[in-house]
Amino acid sequence: MSSVDSTSVYTAVPPAARRGPRLGSIVGPVLGFAFFVGLWYFTHYWVLENVFGKRNHLVPAPHVVVRRSLEPIPRGDMIAGLGWTALVALVGLMIAITLGTALAVLMAQAKPIEQAFWPYLIAAQAIPILAIVPLIGVVLGFGFWSRILVCVIISFFPIVSNTLFGLLGAERSQHDLFTLQGASRWTRLLKLQLPGALPAIFTGFRIAAGLSVIGAVVGELFFRKGGKGIGILMDQYRSRNMYPQTYGALVLSSLLGVAVFVFFGWLSKLVIGRWHEQTRQGAG
Amino acid sequence: MPADSPAASGTGRLLSFDEVAMTFPDGTHAVDPVSFGVDAGEFVSVVGPSGCGKSTLLRIASGLTAHTAGTVTVDRRALGYVFQDATLLPWRTVRRNVELLAELGDMAQAERRQRVAEAIHLVGLTGFEDKYPKHLSGGMRMRASLARSLVLEPDVFLFDEPFGALDEITRERLNDELIGLFQAKQFGALFITHSIAEAVFMSTRVLVMSARPGRIIAEFDVPFDYPRPPELRFDPEFARLSGEVSQALRSAHA
Numbered sequence: 001m002s003s004v005d006s007t008s009v010y011t012a013v014p015p016a017a018r019r020g021p022r023l024g025s026i027v028g029p030v031l032g033f034a035f036f037v038g039l040w041y042f043t044h045y046w047v048l049e050n051v052f053g054k055r056n057h058l059v060p061a062p063h064v065v066v067r068r069s070l071e072p073i074p075r076g077d078m079i080a081g082l083g084w085t086a087l088v089a090l091v092g093l094m095i096a097i098t099l100g101t102a103l104a105v106l107m108a109q110a111k112p113i114e115q116a117f118w119p120y121l122i123a124a125q126a127i128p129i130l131a132i133v134p135l136i137g138v139v140l141g142f143g144f145w146s147r148i149l150v151c152v153i154i155s156f157f158p159i160v161s162n163t164l165f166g167l168l169g170a171e172r173s174q175h176d177l178f179t180l181q182g183a184s185r186w187t188r189l190l191k192l193q194l195p196g197a198l199p200a201i202f203t204g205f206r207i208a209a210g211l212s213v214i215g216a217v218v219g220e221l222f223f224r225k226g227g228k229g230i231g232i233l234m235d236q237y238r239s240r241n242m243y244p245q246t247y248g249a250l251v252l253s254s255l256l257g258v259a260v261f262v263f264f265g266w267l268s269k270l271v272i273g274r275w276h277e278q279t280r281q282g283a284g
Numbered sequence: 285m286p287a288d289s290p291a292a293s294g295t296g297r298l299l300s301f302d303e304v305a306m307t308f309p310d311g312t313h314a315v316d317p318v319s320f321g322v323d324a325g326e327f328v329s330v331v332g333p334s335g336c337g338k339s340t341l342l343r344i345a346s347g348l349t350a351h352t353a354g355t356v357t358v359d360r361r362a363l364g365y366v367f368q369d370a371t372l373l374p375w376r377t378v379r380r381n382v383e384l385l386a387e388l389g390d391m392a393q394a395e396r397r398q399r400v401a402e403a404i405h406l407v408g409l410t411g412f413e414d415k416y417p418k419h420l421s422g423g424m425r426m427r428a429s430l431a432r433s434l435v436l437e438p439d440v441f442l443f444d445e446p447f448g449a450l451d452e453i454t455r456e457r458l459n460d461e462l463i464g465l466f467q468a469k470q471f472g473a474l475f476i477t478h479s480i481a482e483a484v485f486m487s488t489r490v491l492v493m494s495a496r497p498g499r500i501i502a503e504f505d506v507p508f509d510y511p512r513p514p515e516l517r518f519d520p521e522f523a524r525l526s527g528e529v530s531q532a533l534r535s536a537h538a
Contacts, residue, residue: 176348180365181388189520191388195375230469275375
């Protein structure tokens, strides 16, 4: 019997029945949401009261932001503004995707072409967008197309770099396979490089889409001609000391960014989800 | 300049290396002059220490790498090449992967479809045609890779350590299956491996290469008849021959 003394008995654990989405996947977001809303209330009721000397109205409480933004007057403007900003961001993104993908395909054709473009892409990417924006207006005027150009500029780089990275990522042995069959450059691009690059391309699209929304809002702050987007509303509300509405517009522009991010995530899953081995969900 | 002449027909010799050497532009010798041939119905293995240029032999045979001296004689239209990794395209199903080489070679649709179905059946992947590579085990991926080359019905098969990454059980089973295919199709095979047992078990002839720059330092005829049963691996004669190969390989290191 003594030999059993040091032995423990472990019973089997039956697999837990899975019902719907797991609790864990709900708890995190709910807690996170509660935390940030709590932080906001804390800022409104305590930080501004005690640190900034009773200027609570400068950061209105969340429920006030929601209530005031949903009142008929700002609501109509905000919905129309959302439409304008979304339109500009989308057109800008589409142009950036077309040009960026084309440039990446060109750069992937030969090392010298890549080396010719790459330094300037890095350099251009390092210039703060706010420094370029005023210069755009001088050339293109202060309307719609200037806003769109801001979107194109800001979302161009992640598209080029991710697409290029994906196109050059095909394995040597996969290339060998195509070489052995005497495949043309075009066949190689269509049947090997582009499909293989899709995961990286979608990552680029997702990053670019969020940036394009930012570009649209920034563009509106400078280029006032044409439709009133969220950026213009935000600036108008702020200049009239309408803080709840300002924050409402801010939240709305953020929601637009989240929406395009989620949309491209969904599209990516739809197109490559069946074959792509996801290493880590999210992040990208 | 080295010449590549088309295989002389009727002799049964499918691939021959005549004093073939490869020197890198910086002067490093990858392969010192080697001469050997592979006839129809021959299964020739090359064993050697890693980095000795065994794989380079295959790249030269297929034309992926240019040799710098000597003559290679082979019909490259009838060549199958099985890589170390399965190199399947992850966005294609098994069927579409098996179809790839034929598709790139512009084989007619109807013929392609029939050959693909046959090849998938031959490697035992029936029922997995619509699966993506991410759903397959390592062994199944290698089978798909094999099927992809089989579709071309090659006269010569080049194998670059195809089973090196597999576990022993899967590896031995694929050895058996490849021997089955070899018997059925009677192609000539040039098989690179660093496993002596695998080389002796599979081959009609084993070549031993020295460390870089690679030279062929020994050659062994393997007398066993096909099909070769798994028990052959425990036959005293098998052990004796493996020992001899092993000894030749060790002398290559010295």
